Amino acid sequence: MMLRPRWIGALLFALALAAGFAALGQWQLERAIESGKAVVAPTESVLPLAQVAKPNGPMTDKSVGQLVEFTGTFVAGDEQLLYDRINFGKTGWWVVSHVDVDGGDGHRIALAVARGWAPDEATAKSVMAQLAEQPEAPQKIVGRLLPDEQPQVPDDKKNPTAMKTVGVGQLYNLWTGVDGMDVYNAYVVDRTPAAGLDTIDSPPPIQQAELNWLNVFYAAEWIIFAGFAIFLWYRLVRDAKQREDEERELAAEAAAGSGPGDGARAHAGNVE
Template sequence: MYRFLLTPRWWGINVFVVLAIPFCLFMGSWQLGRFEDRVDDHRSATERTAAEDRAEARPLAELLPVTKETSGERVSATGRYAEQFLVPDRTLDGKRGHYVLGMLRIEGGPALPVVRGWRPGAADPAGVPAPPAGEVTVTGALQGSESPGSDGARTAGGLPPGQVGMISAATLVNLVPYEVQGAWVTLDPADDGMTAVPAAAPQNTGLDLKAFQNLGYTGEWFVFSGFVLFMWFRLLRREVEAARDVELGLAPAAGPDPEAPVEGSGTRPVDQEAGKAPV
């Protein structure tokens, strides 16, 4: 009854199943591992932030370039403020507002973008406090450059002069006549009564939408493996039932029609009613 398993068709089906199920399980395990990595990164970042709130600030040069481990650490830098920009459409504690971004010129190195604080309302330069004059030392949380996909970040197209859509060296270098650092700092405490901007989690870390996408993909791959196994059993059951029907005479055996003429044999079908070959 199970001789059909040795046919070329079923050899192909069996090979596909043997390869597909481990592949689906591997991909599901890989996606689950990525989700667990994000959970671990989120936990580590939370613990590190709590520890950094009590830690002393370190010199900027010791923490560059920004990585997942150095992002959010307290840093200090000394220089003089130059140009100042506003970063619109930034939300803090559920309220819409804007960042006040100052360019700190550091002797012997690129300028450091510094978020001096957050202000509520539209990004209007009127009433924005001017940066301190002379040499200053700033202290705050170190951040990596934003990408267009970051929360609140957008391209600079259509913005009025004095505003930038996102904080990145690629954007700012087109607005100032000097080199810009590929990182930025958010002051804590903020300047001139503004609200301090908390450090954001590094990209591709934390329990964000991408993390739960990984968890969803995990379930999909495991469902795929179960679907492959289900379809194999369904095909097997149908073949077994068909073979049983043939044995019981409930269905004709698969094969050529015995009344059909054989090609090249020179024979013709016999006229059953006349008992002779048709003319």
């Protein structure tokens, strides 16, 4: 039945149609996958801080994680310790400094800068003491700009001033000489750590695009159409075969009903 030229031609047409539907489904699926790939934001070009962020205001999405450069002065004695900071899978301490950024025309802007990571509190305090003794002088700083973190209640109730997040508002209240000063509602992770500290792991941000589920739905539709084309050919062949089988059965029954006895009776009737 299926080897008849008519049905072979229909099968070839169904296969060609299914291949076309499958190709469209693959194209839609590739589009969905491509749109869902992680895209690295263009943050690795070092830009001037003044071009990326403004004081006293929120950060924009494009500025988060951007490498920036600026000229500023570390204010000696305004260093703070942060605990429970994870660096390359290990928990330790950050040393965070207060920097007066040169905004031009004598205008100074306060900014928090994470100087580096230490594996233990003793090392962090030793470095912090050394930084407090260094002379204050303008210097060029390059680092990654990150958004302000929300303050958290310290785990140690005996040390209510302990910090584990870079809360700019909390730091601002601890810094000296900042009354009335503008402040960046963000902080910078210094790319060059202070002597005695390790570099803070600060990778570029990954912008994860959402998977285009509409394209996935279209891809599934085309695959269903491809399967339906083959299924339709199969149903047509099966229905045609069933009709032929029924016709053969009816013909066989009709032939069995008009046997030799019926022929003799017909002949006798003609004689009479």
